[in-house]
Amino acid sequence: MINGSISRRYARALFSLGQENGNAETLGKELQVLQNALNAAGDDIRAVLVNPTFTAAERRDLLERIMRDLHISATTANFARLLLDKRRFGALPEIQRDYTTLADEAANRLRAKIIASGDMSSSMQDKVAQALSKATGKQVIVSVSVDESLLGGIIAHVGSRVYDASLKTRLDNIQRALIESAPA
Numbered sequence: 001m002i003n004g005s006i007s008r009r010y011a012r013a014l015f016s017l018g019q020e021n022g023n024a025e026t027l028g029k030e031l032q033v034l035q036n037a038l039n040a041a042g043d044d045i046r047a048v049l050v051n052p053t054f055t056a057a058e059r060r061d062l063l064e065r066i067m068r069d070l071h072i073s074a075t076t077a078n079f080a081r082l083l084l085d086k087r088r089f090g091a092l093p094e095i096q097r098d099y100t101t102l103a104d105e106a107a108n109r110l111r112a113k114i115i116a117s118g119d120m121s122s123s124m125q126d127k128v129a130q131a132l133s134k135a136t137g138k139q140v141i142v143s144v145s146v147d148e149s150l151l152g153g154i155i156a157h158v159g160s161r162v163y164d165a166s167l168k169t170r171l172d173n174i175q176r177a178l179i180e181s182a183p184a
Contacts, residue, residue, distance in 0.1 A: 011098035117150040
């Protein structure tokens with residue numbers, strides 16, 4: 001794994017190139033597609049790409065086959081080759097994350113992680129995203145996970161802020177208030 005500042009530099013370089021060419025969003029999506037493909041392929045494929053015991057030609061051939069199947073642009077393909085040649089391919093997850101952060105900042109977007117007590121309909125997700133957008137003044141993109149221990153409601157993580165509207169927290173607050181107000 002490489003230093004965070006180095007992954008940010010790689011992400012910034014690709015993002016700047018994308019902004020110059022007017023395809024920064026596309027490049028970000030392609031990085032995500034490449035990352036998702038590697039995650040789906042498993043640790044063995046990633047291990048080959050970062051393992052120096054395999055020849056550079058073997059690693060390059062594997063990467064070329066993966067990229068050909070994904071139909072990614074020449075810019076993203078060249079970037080992936082650069083990472084491979086510079087032995088920085090293991091940092092792709094951090095670079096992709098940093099790239100997404102840069103793209104979100106440039107587009108005035110925030111990402112919110114919603115934890116719900118049960119499955120949320122897409123219309124409910126849209127309503128939550130709209131409410132968070134209104135509260136933050138930015139476009140909010142939500143991802144939802146389920147935690148049945150919440151009993152009801154949701155918890156929204158938006159940047160460094162947490163909006164807790166869960167039934168579990170409300171019940172815990174009531175219990176704490178009752179205990180604190182009980183006579184000694």
